[in-house]
Amino acid sequence: MRIGKDLVAASTTPLVLGILAEGESYGYAILKQVGELSGGRLEWTDGLLYPLLHRLERLGHVESVWRHPDGGRRRKYYRITRQGRAELAEQHRQWSTVVEALRGIWDDAQVAVLPRPVPAD
Amino acid sequence: MDAARETVEAQIGEWLAFMHRRRELSDADAAELEDHLRARMDDLVSFGLEPDEAFLVAVKRLGSLDALTREFAREHSDRLWRQLVLDGGGQGEPAGSTRALLVVVAWAVAAAVLVKVPALFGLGLDDHPAFYARNAGVFGLVPLVAYFAWRRAVSRPTALGLALTCAVGVAAANAYPLHDDAPVTVLTALHLPLALWLTVGVAYVGGDWRSASRRMDFIRFTGEWVVYYALIALGGGVLTVLTAGAFKAIGVRPDVFVGSWLLPCGAAGAVVVAAWLVEAKQSVVENIAPVLTKVFTPLFVATLAAFLGGVLWTRTGIDVDRDALILFDLVLAVVVGLVLYALSAREPAAGPDRFDLLQLALVVAALLVDVLVLVALAHRIGEFGFSANKTAALGENLLLLTNLGVSAYLLTAFVRHRAPVVRLERWQTGYLAVYAAWTWTVVLVFPPVFGFS
Numbered sequence: 295m296r297i298g299k300d301l302v303a304a305s306t307t308p309l310v311l312g313i314l315a316e317g318e319s320y321g322y323a324i325l326k327q328v329g330e331l332s333g334g335r336l337e338w339t340d341g342l343l344y345p346l347l348h349r350l351e352r353l354g355h356v357e358s359v360w361r362h363p364d365g366g367r368r369r370k371y372y373r374i375t376r377q378g379r380a381e382l383a384e385q386h387r388q389w390s391t392v393v394e395a396l397r398g399i400w401d402d403a404q405v406a407v408l409p410r411p412v413p414a415d
Numbered sequence: 416m417d418a419a420r421e422t423v424e425a426q427i428g429e430w431l432a433f434m435h436r437r438r439e440l441s442d443a444d445a446a447e448l449e450d451h452l453r454a455r456m457d458d459l460v461s462f463g464l465e466p467d468e469a470f471l472v473a474v475k476r477l478g479s480l481d482a483l484t485r486e487f488a489r490e491h492s493d494r495l496w497r498q499l500v501l502d503g504g505g506q507g508e509p510a511g512s513t514r515a516l517l518v519v520v521a522w523a524v525a526a527a528v529l530v531k532v533p534a535l536f537g538l539g540l541d542d543h544p545a546f547y548a549r550n551a552g553v554f555g556l557v558p559l560v561a562y563f564a565w566r567r568a569v570s571r572p573t574a575l576g577l578a579l580t581c582a583v584g585v586a587a588a589n590a591y592p593l594h595d596d597a598p599v600t601v602l603t604a605l606h607l608p609l610a611l612w613l614t615v616g617v618a619y620v621g622g623d624w625r626s627a628s629r630r631m632d633f634i635r636f637t638g639e640w641v642v643y644y645a646l647i648a649l650g651g652g653v654l655t656v657l658t659a660g661a662f663k664a665i666g667v668r669p670d671v672f673v674g675s676w677l678l679p680c681g682a683a684g685a686v687v688v689a690a691w692l693v694e695a696k697q698s699v700v701e702n703i704a705p706v707l708t709k710v711f712t713p714l715f716v717a718t719l720a721a722f723l724g725g726v727l728w729t730r731t732g733i734d735v736d737r738d739a740l741i742l743f744d745l746v747l748a749v750v751v752g753l754v755l756y757a758l759s760a761r762e763p764a765a766g767p768d769r770f771d772l773l774q775l776a777l778v779v780a781a782l783l784v785d786v787l788v789l790v791a792l793a794h795r796i797g798e799f800g801f802s803a804n805k806t807a808a809l810g811e812n813l814l815l816l817t818n819l820g821v822s823a824y825l826l827t828a829f830v831r832h833r834a835p836v837v838r839l840e841r842w843q844t845g846y847l848a849v850y851a852a853w854t855w856t857v858v859l860v861f862p863p864v865f866g867f868s
Contacts, residue, residue: 320450321451322450339476339477339478340451340477341448341451341483341486342482342483344444344448352490370446370450
């Protein structure tokens with residue numbers, strides 16, 4: 295199953311903020327975590343994560359710092375800000391509403407899973 | 416294994432170099448992406464891939480560089496503009512650009528100081544305006560020649576040639592016993608800057624003036640330089656007016672400071688700064704001169720057509736006094752400029768399109784106007800004989816007539832798919848030599864021929 299482009303785009307911000315809410319992280323690790331959380335079904339183009347992170351940084355939702363471990367590579371870590379947490383909470387509310395509405399439709403009408411002929415009247 | 420690792424390192428190096436060439440990506444972005452690439456590769460290798468395979472997969476997963484840079488550019492559009500001023504321009508000075516900026520400021524200050532040197536010897540701007548008018552080209556452009564000669568690290572013979580040419584220019588402006596109000600003085604004041612500008616061209620192309628494509632580069636540079644200089648002049652004008660007004664409000668009259676320091680020094684310094692700006696932005700933003708050309712070509716066609724219609728309607732010839740002659744020379748020069756700048760921005764391989772037809776119309780209309788001017792001029796010369804002004808005007812008209820005539824022929828051939836556009840390009844770039852010969856003739860030969868009266 296491939297998830298549509300628009301849906302992927304819409305879900306990137308809450309996913310990234312949610313992952314960062316658990317603790318600071320860096321680009322590659324975030325990407326790996328997204329893969330694990332979705333069972334590998336949510337596919338991003340790796341590189342495009344970075345412009346997104348930079349946008350979140352510009353908006354003040356995350357902040358970044360370069361760390362230079364002994365003997366290791368220089369690596370840029372991102373950390374969620376207080377404002378980012380507020381944004382995450384807001385996104386959470388919005389997504390919950392959408393998910394609930396969808397579940398409502400799918401549960402009680404049992405439609406949409408299988409196509410069926412349109413009634414004549 | 417080590418050899419394989421080395422190959423992969425070389426590949427990563429190439430990939431990084433490719434990233435660094437993208438102006439949308441800052442060094443920090445490239446480092447971040449490199450870290451990502453290596454982390455992905457480490458994982459893939461631990462799953463059993465060979466390093467070079469891992470590299471290929473990791474690069475592929477990063478996505479196409481074009482898509483990537485587009486996203487980065489969208490997020491960081493400001494960068495393109497910041498680089499405009501702070502980045503040395505890609506070639507020559509590397510991006511460690513505070514130094515490049517300081518060097519240019521030093522050159523601009525030197526050019527500004529040069530303007531004030533004659534005042535030390537009692538030649539003030541207020542008392543000797545004619546001296547400064549004659550030498551405007553010298554003050555403005557000799558520093559620019561020196562700047563490019565230094566920037567391009569020209570060979571010794573070229574440097575010597577440039578120095579000699581500049582010396583001849585200085586001599587032409589000052590050695591002849593010219594009366595301040597004589598017509599030849601005005602002609603020198605008008606032509607010496609043009610002659611020296613072509614000398615700037617020789618320095619700009621690093622002495623390689625025989626190369627047609629380098630000459631085209633200089634033509635592009637000229638157009639962009641004019642645009643930048645005009646912009647700087649506008650900004651400087653606003654600044655000057657505001658400053659003067661503010662000082663007047665507190666009872667200090669800054670007229671002398673503005674008139675004899677700010678304006679001349681600023682004008683001279685801005686020559687170098689504008690040239691540097693053109694260089695600095697060369698590869699970042701689309702050139703502006705060709706855009707202006709596209710906008711104004713139709714308007715000029717309409718204007719010239721209306722003028723020709725007016726001549727037919729009123730059945731009067733053109734009244735050629737000096738101002739009118741200069742005006743028509745300017746019109747023709749602008750037309751040649753429009754042809755040049757449309758040419759400078761063309762895809763060499765593209766075929767003729769509607770814009771080329773418009774250009775052909777422009778050139779033909781300019782030719783007709785030029786013929787009218789020449790008829791009027793010949794009439795006047797027949798009546799009153801040759802004078803310095805009329806001879807200069809006649810020469811310029813013939814020069815531009817020849818240029819436009821051949822251009823019309825070549826454009827027609829191009830529009831009819833008979834000749835490639837390169838021939839028009841060669842013609843125009845080659846013609847620069849004719850301009851040089853003519854302007855130096857006016858500067859050097861006219862004063863003795865038409866007397867020093």
